[in-house]
Amino acid sequence: MRNAFLLGVHVAKNIVICCDGTGNEFGDHNLNVVKLYGTLIVDGRQQVAYYHPGVGTMGAPTASNRISKAWSIVMGLAFGAGLLANVGDAYRYLMDVFEDGDRVFLFGFSRGAYTVRALAGVLHMFGLLCPGNDGLIPYITQMYARKTRQAAGMKHTFDVVEEFKKTFGRHCPLHFVGVWDTVSSVGWIWDPLKLPYTGQNPDMLIGRHAVSIDERRCYFRNNLWGPPLEKQDIKQVWFAGVHSDIGGSYAYSESGLSPITLEWMLFEARSFGLLVDAQKAEAALGAVNPPPPVPPDPRQKIHNSLMFWWWQLEFLPHSYYDHVAKKPRWRIPLGARRFIP
Incomplete structure (x- = not known):
């Protein structure tokens, strides 16, 4: 591999893209x-990586003062504003570093999981632009959303998208998509987006989804993948715990459930070529000098996320997918438990 690099021959690498959950970023x-x-x-050769904080985390780049920044964060949390911009940022990174033969790994939690699934949808519809075409990224992300909002079922839209992909797009297969508890709504209050190919994506080779059994909040309904397509390897595994027991965020002293899903995801991704430092992995899983963090512990308590004002939202009408009738319906949630197929 070193000789190939010195001779200027492209050696296939891993490209890892990580998108965090709503309102989350690096911290304690x-x-x-x-x-x-x-x-x-x-190392820049065998593997490169990208991290993006969650929807509603840092405020819009165009926010000129603290008030406008705070407002943009609220809009991100409540309505999912900024999701397409986050998709565009990750797409831009991939556009700049991808070369034929590279293996793409996508990881995300909560609405970050929806973000990477939307990124995968954009790649399937439009392909991957060549480096330097930054000006086209807002066009394709808006077209991607518009296809569902305004133009679903219109043959003209499909023709335009297909022609765009043939003209500008490169094929970018998705080697591995690993997500923790993807939610069905982008915004906490209103969800205007139902994006194409987030439920099934022909370009995804391997998919792993850690899903919460015990989450009951209506604005955190699970969003499963559909049945696997031909030659796809998809596992959706249900784990004990609420949303943040699955993806993390509780204090280290009471976070023994989230390392279980992390350990599972690391094992699955490493099995398919993700390059992981063994010592760092042991430290992340609490195997070295705990605490913190604590090691995986199935005896740890399951948190109660349905508290305080979250309960008040349970008395408002909310749309859900009826798995028996196979269509969307409305109901008063009242903390209903998730449907496990």
Whole structure:
């Protein structure tokens, strides 16, 4: 590999893209996305990596003062504003570093999981632009959303997208997509986006999804993948715990459940070529000098996320997917438990 690099021959590498959950970023109580990122071997040749904080985390780049920044964060949390911009940022990174033969790994938690699934949808619809075409990224992300919002079922839209992909797009297969508890709504209050190919994506080779059994909040309904397509390897595994027991964020002293899903995800991803530093992985899983963090412990308590004002939202009408009738319906949630197929 070293000789090939010195001769200027492209050696296929791993490209790892990590997107965090809503309102999350690096800090004292890091999520599994950050912990996984911290275990990676990043040498610029065999593997490169990218991390993006969550929707509603840092405010819009155009925010000129603290008030406008705070407002942009609220809009991100409540309505999912900024999701397409986050997709565009990750797409831009991939556009700049991808070369034929590279293996793409996508990881995300919560709405970060929805973000990487939306990124995968954009790649399937439009392909990957060649480096330097930054000006086209807002066009394709808006077209991607518009396809569902305004133009679903219109043949003209499909023709335009297909022609765009043939003209500008490169094929970018998705080697591994690993997500923790993808949620069905982008925004906590209103969700205007139902994005294409987030449920099934023909370009995804391997998919791993850690899903919460015990989450009951109506704005954190699970968003499963559909049945695997031909030659796809997909596992969706249900784990004990609420949303943040699965993806992390609780204090280290009471976070023994989230390392279980991290350990599972690391094992699965490493089995398919993710380059992980063994010592860093042991540290992230609490195997070296605990605490913190604590090691995986199935005896740890399951948290109660349905508290305080979250209960008030349970008395408002909320749309959900009826798995028996196979169509969307409305109901008063009242903390209903998740449906496990």
